[in-house]
Amino acid sequence: MTTQDIQQLIDFISQSGLDEVNIETNDLKISVKRYGSGAPAATASVPAPVASAAVPAAQTQPVAPTAVSAPTPVAAPKADTSNYVTIKSPMIGTFYRSSNPETPAFIEVGDTISEGKVVCIIEAMKLFNEIESEVSGRIVKVLVENATPVEYDQPLFLVEPI
Incomplete structure (x- = not known):
């Protein structure tokens, strides 16, 4: 598909x-x-991948829905966020703060970032996409837990512009 x-x-x-x-x-x-x-x-x-040919859409049958819990949203910060810039997810996938479990996170709260710096990775369909910052500033808050699913345009980080 x-x-x-x-x-x-x-x-x-x-x-x-x-x-x-x-x-x-x-x-x-x-x-x-x-x-x-x-x-x-x-x-x-x-x-x-399976060696057999792909199954045509006409042969697929819906599977009965199973109980799947929705990801728990992280509470928004209580401080005034009007002067912060939000880095949002450009795609649907799984959010990772580092390239693998043994390495430190790309960024931590309090770090200063520049435009183009990699801030996280989002895995979508077995592809790992580096997400770069579009703003320079200081990371104020990480809004998503590591290894959790994210949606398109979901806020990931709050940045205080420099």
Whole structure:
């Protein structure tokens, strides 16, 4: 299933009014959920490639929904945040603060960053994407826990501009 196929599936589900759809085949598992009136969020996991040909969409059957707990949102800071800039997620995926568990986080609260500095990694469909800062400043707050799912445009960091 290509990225375009997944996007078409998300568009179809958003127009259908469904809140949750789970699709599972031998080589692909997709779970699409819509929270409130926002755009749907999709997560997909693909195990190792299978030697057989891809299963056509007409042969896939919906799987009964299973109980999946939604990620717990981190509480917003109580201080005045009007002068802070928010670094947001450019994609859906899993948020990581470092390149691997043995290395320190790219940035910590209090660190000064410059434009173009890598602040985190977001894994999407087994690809690890380095997210760079678009602003220079001091990190005030990390808004997401390490190794948790994030949605498109979800706030990740608060930065006090320099």
